[in-house]
Amino acid sequence: MAGIYPFFHPLESSEGSVVQLEGKDIIMLGSNNYLGLTHHPKVLAAAKQAINDFGTSCTGSRFLNGNLKLHLKLEENLANFFGYEQALVFSAAFLANIGVLDTLGKHQDAIIFSEKENHASLIDGARLAPCEVRLFEDPDDLEKQLSKQENWSNALVVIDAVFSMTGRIAKLKEFAALRRQYGFRLYVDDAHGIGVFGPQGRGTIFEQGVQQDVDLLFGTFSKALASVGGFVAGEKMVIDYLRHKTRSLIFTAGLPPASAAAALAALQVMQKEADEILPKIRENARYWKQGLDEIGYYTMDSVSQIIPTMIGSESLAFRIARDLLDMGVFAIPVPYPVVPCGQSLIRTSVMPTHTKEHLDKALDAFSIIYKRYSIPKFDPDNLPVADKEDWSYFMPQKTN
Ligand SMILES: Cc1ncc(COP(=O)(O)O)c(C=O)c1O
Known part of the structure; x- marks a missing residue:
């Protein structure tokens, strides 16, 4: 070439x-x-300690034999830090997006509205979901589509907060206002905003003051949090449902110990420093x-x-x-x-x-x-x- x-x-x-x-x-x-943080001494030490404590692999799904106390501690820390009732940790953030959209899209009458420039994992999640999927360009276009009926409580609107290639930041306040008007659920992928924006790196939804309007927050450990894997955080009832229904969580091995420990240590370093x-x-x-x-x-x-x-x-x-x-x-x-x-x-x-x-x-x-x-x-x-x-x-x- x-x-x-x-x-x-x-x-x-x-x-x-x-x-x-x-x-x-x-x-x-x-x-x-x-x-x-990939070379921060506390992150390196935590990963090494986790290998000593748990070995190199979970050798199975979290659902069965691969669930560690470390996963639960990481989930508790994430939920507390981002202000949600619960969080759910996946072995890859890509798997979180495709799994959550697939699972929620199976709900009766569900409909997904997905931003045209969303990340591939959101696009693929929407493709997997058996429900109707509609694309929109921006908040104005979304509103045009929503204005055809009053209540959209069956709809999930899915957006990227920071676009990975251009760095463009979504107008989250406009989406939050639409959510209040039309009653849909809002899913925000903040892969590139967590760690960088908001107080102590809480992300774009905190930077723009819309956290109360974000029903499900998605994050990855593979960027600011110096590891691999990802999470969704939200209401206990929804997260419990996802924990028991999401195929990309249940049918794949748990996040390896060193990766879970590195993400947890990076989250703690981020808060402190x-x-x-x-x-x-x-x-x-x-x-x-x-x-x-x-x-x-x-x-x-x-x-x-x-x-x-x-x-x-x-x-x-x-x-x-x-x-x-x-x-x-x-x-x-x-x-x-x-x-x-x-x-x-x-x-x-x-x-x-x-x-x-x-x-x-x-x-x-x-x-x-x-x-x-x-x-x-x-x-x-x-x-x-x-x-x-x-x-x-x-x-x-x-x-x-
Ligand atoms: C916006 C966005 N969402 C999700 C993902 C998937 O994250 P991961 O690579 O940690 O699986 C990425 C990764 O590039 C991303 O940019």
């Missing part, structure tokens, strides 16, 4: 914000380790975005730790990701169909553990790229729309 295939890079080791790849140190701007960590991530996000804006990139008004740069052509995004690696920077190319055709991105995300030196070095690389490929000035009101993907950059290029 012209030497620019950008996926499945085999990392050789990692210190979080710097990784080793192809024998070189590379600044990591493509990870979801938003709090930089939030005052120190959160300002650093916000400052790094501000500094990084300002640097990219000054070079001339279109960063899509991101106000989160996820900062995209629009490139346009699919194959150019791939080539740039390769060039960046050659200059010691890891960033993610995002081609069609993840984004509209002709609007490919290079997605970056910062951590509190990035130093100004890391960011300055990466900005130098992005500046070289900007000139090398004459990246166009994008007009937010008139973004390019292509009818077919551009693969021309797969041809060998002359670079200066």
Whole structure:
């Protein structure tokens, strides 16, 4: 693939914000380790202790032989921290989304309203659910669809709080107001907001003050919480129901001990050290975005730790990701169909553990790229729309 295939890079080791790849140190701007906790001493120690106490695997479903006191402690901590009656922990967050939507979608007369740009796990959950599924674009479009009847107590509205590729943040207050008006249940996936927004990293729903209107909160451990697995939190009756009905919980092995312990330790570190960590991530996000804006990139008004740069052509995004690696920077190319055709991105995300030196070095690389490929000035009101993907950059290029 012209030497620019950008996926499945085999990392050789990692210190979080710097990784080793192809024998070189590379600044990591493509990870979801938003709090930089994957190498925190308390998180490492908790994972090691859990292996000593419980071994390496649950060797079975939580429903049967694979349920640990550690899972229950993690669930209790999550419920308390996010202010819900109960939480339910899954071995992958993807499994939580598909399982919860499938299970709730089996309810008599259920109907799911799902945002068009939702994450793949929500899309697949809605596909699995045997009920009617309707898509909507934004709160206005949702309201248009809801306004056809008065009461929607049989409906579940499913949204992402922070969009994973663009960093766009959902207008949660508008969804909360619609919920109060039409009586639906609201399910919020805050995979990218927990740890970063709200008091002590409680997430986007707390940042926007809508927690009372969120019936089910979804989170993952694989981003800010430095592990793997995920959870949903909500009313006791609903969580109990999910615990006994959800196929992606019952028919798969429990979250491994080390992963459960790492998530719990990361949650505790986040609560204790939030005052120190959160300002650093916000400052790094501000500094990084300002640097990219000054070079001339279109960063899509991101106000989160996820900062995209629009490139346009699919194959150019791939080539740039390769060039960046050659200059010691890891960033993610995002081609069609993840984004509209002709609007490919290079997605970056910062951590509190990035130093100004890391960011300055990466900005130098992005500046070289900007000139090398004459990246166009994008007009937010008139973004390019292509009818077919551009693969021309797969041809060998002359670079200066
Ligand atoms: C918005 C969103 N929801 C759910 C998931 C699934 O999380 P996990 O990778 O922890 O299974 C992701 C992961 O990329 C995500 O971005």
